[in-house]
Amino acid sequence: QTQLVESGGGLVQAGGSLRLSCAASGLIFSAYAMGWFRQAPGKEQEFVAAINWSGSNTSYVDSVKGRFTASRNNAKNTVYLQMNSLTPEDTAVYYCAASPFEVTALKNEYDYWGQGTQVTVSS
Numbered sequence: 518q519t520q521l522v523e524s525g526g527g528l529v530q531a532g533g534s535l536r537l538s539c540a541a542s543g544l545i546f547s548a549y550a551m552g553w554f555r556q557a558p559g560k561e562q563e564f565v566a567a568i569n570w571s572g573s574n575t576s577y578v579d580s581v582k583g584r585f586t587a588s589r590n591n592a593k594n595t596v597y598l599q600m601n602s603l604t605p606e607d608t609a610v611y612y613c614a615a616s617p618f619e620v621t622a623l624k625n626e627y628d629y630w631g632q633g634t635q636v637t638v639s640s
Contacts, residue, residue, distance in 0.1 A: 519543035519629045521613050526634030529603055533638070537598040539613030539631055547571075550616045551589060551596040552627055555609035555636075564622035565611070566598060576620045580606070603638045610635050 525537040539551065552567040566577045568587040575587050581600075589596040596613060611634050614627035621627075 519615075521615060521629055521631035523611065523613050523631045523634040526611060526636045528637045528639065531604055531638055531640050533603050534599070534601045535603065535636060537600065537611055537613075537634060537636075539596045539598075541594045541596070541615065541629075544615060544629065546594040546615075547591040548617070549629075550618060550620050551587070552614045552616060552621070553587060553596075553598045554612045554614060554624065555607075556612070556633075557606075557609040560609075562612070562624065564624070567616075567620045567622065568596060569620045574620050576622060578622070600636070603636075605638045605640045608636060608638050 520542045523539050550569045553565040555565050556562040566587040568575045572589050584602045586599040613631045615629040616627045618626045
């Protein structure tokens with residue numbers, strides 16, 4: 518069956534960096550756009566970033582533009598989220614997801630979801 522498994526979360530000080538990974542199996546990875554979403558305590562899940570099947574097109578929520586970078590390695594069936602200049606407001610559970618559409622921020626256009634990885638940024 519299709520699985521998305523996130524890794525790379527953890528505790529980091531404000532101003533630090535983390536790189537999240539999402540390993541996919543059970544799907545034709547290169548046929549899917551991949552997205553990153555996050556959910557902070559007491560808040561709704563929000564779109565963070567997305568990358569198209571080839572990596573040639575990306576989209577970001579305004580709050581992470583210039584700090585986060587999505588990339589992918591289709592040979593490894595893995596998508597990444599490089600997060601720099603982290604702030605406490607970035608604290609959340611981060612989820613990756615797979616969409617058959619082009620880059621999209623809409624949750625209902627994603628077919629598969631991972632279980633999430635916790636990112637905590639201390640001040």
